Amino acid sequence: MAALPHEPKATSTLPAQPAVLVVKKHHSLVRWSHWLNVPILLGLILSGISIYWASPIYQQTPDRNTGNTDVAADIGIWIRAHVPGLHHYSSPPDWIYNHMSLGPGMLGLALRLHWLCAYLFMLNGMVYVAGLVMGGGWRSLLPRRTDLLDALRMFRYYVGFPFAKLARREWPHPVFNTKYNALQRAAYFSVPVAGFLSVATGWAIHKPMQLHWLAALFGGYNAARVWHFWLMWIYIQFVVPHVILVFADGWDTLRSMIVGWSTRVERPEVIANGG
Amino acid sequence: MEDKKNGDDSLQTNDKPSTDIKPKKDIAESRPAAPEDASPSVPIATEAETPAAVGATKQEAAADRPPSLPARYEPRRDEDASPVAAKSVSVEKPQSFFAERPLPPIEMAPRVLRYQSRRDFLVFGAGALAALAGAGLLLPQETLARIGINRNMDSPAKEWFLNRALRIDDDVAEALYSVNRSVPTYTKSQITPLKNNYNGSTPDPAYISGWKLTLSGLASGLSISLDIRNLLTRFPAHEQITRLVCVEGWSAIAWWAGLRFDDLLHAYPPMSQAKWALVESSVNLDASGNPDPYFMALDLPTLRHPQTLLATYFNGQPLTVDHGAPLRLLVPMKLGLKNVKAVTRITYMAEEPRDYWAERGYSLYDGI
Numbered sequence: 001m002a003a004l005p006h007e008p009k010a011t012s013t014l015p016a017q018p019a020v021l022v023v024k025k026h027h028s029l030v031r032w033s034h035w036l037n038v039p040i041l042l043g044l045i046l047s048g049i050s051i052y053w054a055s056p057i058y059q060q061t062p063d064r065n066t067g068n069t070d071v072a073a074d075i076g077i078w079i080r081a082h083v084p085g086l087h088h089y090s091s092p093p094d095w096i097y098n099h100m101s102l103g104p105g106m107l108g109l110a111l112r113l114h115w116l117c118a119y120l121f122m123l124n125g126m127v128y129v130a131g132l133v134m135g136g137g138w139r140s141l142l143p144r145r146t147d148l149l150d151a152l153r154m155f156r157y158y159v160g161f162p163f164a165k166l167a168r169r170e171w172p173h174p175v176f177n178t179k180y181n182a183l184q185r186a187a188y189f190s191v192p193v194a195g196f197l198s199v200a201t202g203w204a205i206h207k208p209m210q211l212h213w214l215a216a217l218f219g220g221y222n223a224a225r226v227w228h229f230w231l232m233w234i235y236i237q238f239v240v241p242h243v244i245l246v247f248a249d250g251w252d253t254l255r256s257m258i259v260g261w262s263t264r265v266e267r268p269e270v271i272a273n274g275g
Numbered sequence: 276m277e278d279k280k281n282g283d284d285s286l287q288t289n290d291k292p293s294t295d296i297k298p299k300k301d302i303a304e305s306r307p308a309a310p311e312d313a314s315p316s317v318p319i320a321t322e323a324e325t326p327a328a329v330g331a332t333k334q335e336a337a338a339d340r341p342p343s344l345p346a347r348y349e350p351r352r353d354e355d356a357s358p359v360a361a362k363s364v365s366v367e368k369p370q371s372f373f374a375e376r377p378l379p380p381i382e383m384a385p386r387v388l389r390y391q392s393r394r395d396f397l398v399f400g401a402g403a404l405a406a407l408a409g410a411g412l413l414l415p416q417e418t419l420a421r422i423g424i425n426r427n428m429d430s431p432a433k434e435w436f437l438n439r440a441l442r443i444d445d446d447v448a449e450a451l452y453s454v455n456r457s458v459p460t461y462t463k464s465q466i467t468p469l470k471n472n473y474n475g476s477t478p479d480p481a482y483i484s485g486w487k488l489t490l491s492g493l494a495s496g497l498s499i500s501l502d503i504r505n506l507l508t509r510f511p512a513h514e515q516i517t518r519l520v521c522v523e524g525w526s527a528i529a530w531w532a533g534l535r536f537d538d539l540l541h542a543y544p545p546m547s548q549a550k551w552a553l554v555e556s557s558v559n560l561d562a563s564g565n566p567d568p569y570f571m572a573l574d575l576p577t578l579r580h581p582q583t584l585l586a587t588y589f590n591g592q593p594l595t596v597d598h599g600a601p602l603r604l605l606v607p608m609k610l611g612l613k614n615v616k617a618v619t620r621i622t623y624m625a626e627e628p629r630d631y632w633a634e635r636g637y638s639l640y641d642g643i
Contacts, residue, residue: 020385023378035399039406046418055524102418107523108636109415115638116413116440139375178375208520209458209608209643210451216459221518221526259395261388265380 021265025179025256027135033128034257040124041235043117048232049101050110057225072096118202125195140179141189150174150182158183187238194234201228413437441638448642454580458607461516461528466590469519469527471597476560478617480596488602492552492623494544503601507587509542510534515582517607519614520643522632531605533586536578545623550575553628554604555620571615572630572639573606575623582607585618610641 026034058071068074076095080086089095097104102113132138144150153174164171174181180188204215204224218224246253256262370376411419413436416429471477488506491498514532545552554571561567577583586605587594594600599616606613612632622628633639 018385019382020388021380022383022388023380025378035402036406039410043410043413051524055521057524098421102415103421106415106417108632109417111522111638112437112441112636113413113415115444116437119440119443136376139373142373142375179378205524207448207451207643208518208526210448210453210456212459221520225524255392258399259388259392261383261391263388265378 020263022261022263023265024135024260025262026260027131027137028260029127029131030135030137031131031257031260033124033131036120036124036127040117040121043113044121045232045235046100046102047110047114047117049097050103050106051114052229053097053101053104054107057222057229066093068093118199121195122199125192125199128192141185141192143185143189144178144182147182147185150176151186154181154183187242191234191238194231194238198228198231201225201231204228445638445640445642448638448640449574452576452608452642454576458517458582461518463516463530465528466516466530467526467528469529469589469598472521472611473560473597473616474562476562476564477597478558478560480600482558482617483596483600486601486617486619488618489620490539490543490622491620492546492549494546496546499543503587506534506585506602510538512588513581513584514588515584515607517582517605519605519607519611521611522637522641530590531584531586532588532591533584533602533605535581536583536585536604537581539585540575540579545575546625548625549623551624551626551628552578553620553622553624554615554618555622556599556615556617557619558617569615570629570631571604571613572628572633573604573609573613574640577606577608577642580606580608608642610643612637613641 052072053070056070056072059069060071060074062069063074068077070093073093073096076097077092079095080089080092086095091098094104102110132141157171157174161171176182178185200214201218201224203211204218205221205228208215208221208224215221215224218227246257252262252264411424412428412433414428416427419425419428487500487502489498489500493499511534512532513535514530516528516530518526518528520526552573552575554573556569557566559567559569584605585602586599587602589595589598594603596617599618602618604613604615604618627639630639632641
């Protein structure tokens with residue numbers, strides 16, 4: 001882009017339509033893999049919890065009345081007892097599985113879907129990495145030395161934002177001359193890492209004999225199952241603020257992940273060089 | 276860059292005699308931005324009409340400009356210094372390989388941006404609908420019923436597609452397997468309890484006294500019956516402490532002893548074209564206690580593995596009925612469901628045999 005010696009100014013010929021400045025924020029492969037992750041991760045989580053049902057990793061001594069050992073079933077029982085309107089729910093131990101998975105008692109079907117989604121997830125991960133490399137976007141995800149301090153500034157901004165709004169006080173967004181702020185960077189860096197670890201722990205518990213070194217890396221077969229389970233929660237706890245913040249941030253951010261262009265080019269160094 | 280091309284169009288229409296299409300286009304372009312939104316077909320239609328305008332929808336930077344253009348543009352650029360000049364990175368500092376680079380800004384006509392946004396939202400929206408429909412189709416019928424879809428969506432195509440995924444996974448498992456790779460072994464202090472996993476109904480131990488192991492599909496063409504005494508005296512015993520992993524996810528470390536399957540293969544070689552063994556237990560019962568013969572397909576390379584045993588001892592004691600007395604298959608490199616208890620018949624086959632759990636929607640190879 002540095003070498004554009006004869007860039008004509010269309011604004012001069014068409015004064016009614018001044019040009020907008022845009023930047024290519026996301027490579028098309030990144031955009032496609034980003035959205036493909038939605039159904040794939042949903043399929044992995046729903047089928048994964050159905051698989052979890054067959055042999056929960058969190059078990060307790062059998063309940064005196066029901067003989068139940070599954071902590072997730074206990075949560076379902078608790079929910080029925082305490083959430084208004086659920087008193088007639090017919091199978092409280094299955095409440096979690098009926099609402100957060102494909103359903104209880106369908107291990108074979110769930111495994112089949114889980115493998116399908118897992119292979120798609122790995123393929124999609126490769127598409128994502130290819131997009132990061134081809135678009136150069138990977139550089140924006142790397143952690144910086146200043147990130148800890150900047151993340152605290154951003155955290156303070158987010159926490160104070162609602163109060164400042166209520167008090168109608170100025171609450172300026174911390175200024176960064178990078179594509180992402182430190183909190184975003186931490187999130188967008190750790191989610192692909194979690195994806196990689198999910199795949200690795202998935203293989204470790206899927207092939208604990210042929211890949212026993214991989215299971216050993218995570219502390220053995222049983223520990224790898226625990227890893228695999230908790231890695232799922234990283235996606236869940238990432239998605240909620242991610243979606244809220246995209247909508248709070250507005251149209252340009254959403255569009256940039258679909259169309260690729262962002263009209264936010266007012267980063268300091270751009271202005272400095274362009275002006 | 277886009278505007279430059281739009282400018283090019285208007286320039287062309289000025290320079291050359293206009294066709295009947297182009298004036299229309301000029302009108303469309305020189306109108307203020309708003310009306311275009313009101314009639315979405317206009318920009319799309321005009322862009323499709325002239326090659327140069329089609330070029331305007333492509334988003335490559337200046338490199339794709341037709342070679343004839345620069346000369347024509349040079350004077351224009353000189354006289355019009357726009358306030359929104361886009362030479363962002365002309366002063367490029369030497370950067371580290373890992374340093375974030377500024378994104379190069381590109382000039383774009385608002386209508387092109389709008390057109391592209393509209394197009395991509397439609398494309399991604401169609402993709403989302405397709406994903407929703409596809410995912411809905413792949414969900415189990417029970418799950419669909421739970422969200423209120425009671426129409427039967429099961430079809431041979433759906434089965435084929437999902438089984439295809441299982442097959443791919445089986446092929447991967449088969450490629451990972453090596454007869455020379457040992458499964459991890461453990462010490463006696465690491466032994467964990469192994470539950471009786473007969474599905475609620477353990478067979479009546481009466482079968483044990485008349486138990487025989489029948490081999491068929493042998494190179495000799497004969498069918499051979501062996502009793503437990505034959506097996507225990509003819510073959511050397513081997514022991515191992517290995518992990519048994521269930522398809523459900525739980526696992527148990529146990530101490531097993533018995534004869535090597537490979538020794539049996541050498542003593543009674545299968546027919547030359549055999550690739551599989553059908554390992555059966557006729558004493559298996561279903562959950563309500565009715566006879567439910569259990570049969571498993573096992574590939575010969577797995578049965579030749581030195582850690583594949585026909586186990587007769589469990590944790591130092593002769594096998595009890597709940598662990599498959601008097602002899603069970605122990606293949607720690609397969610899921611637990613392949614470890615057939617109380618084996619009564621082994622048939623060597625050239626073709627892939629039937630498999631109890633594969634017929635119930637699980638995978639066939641089950642290598643772990």
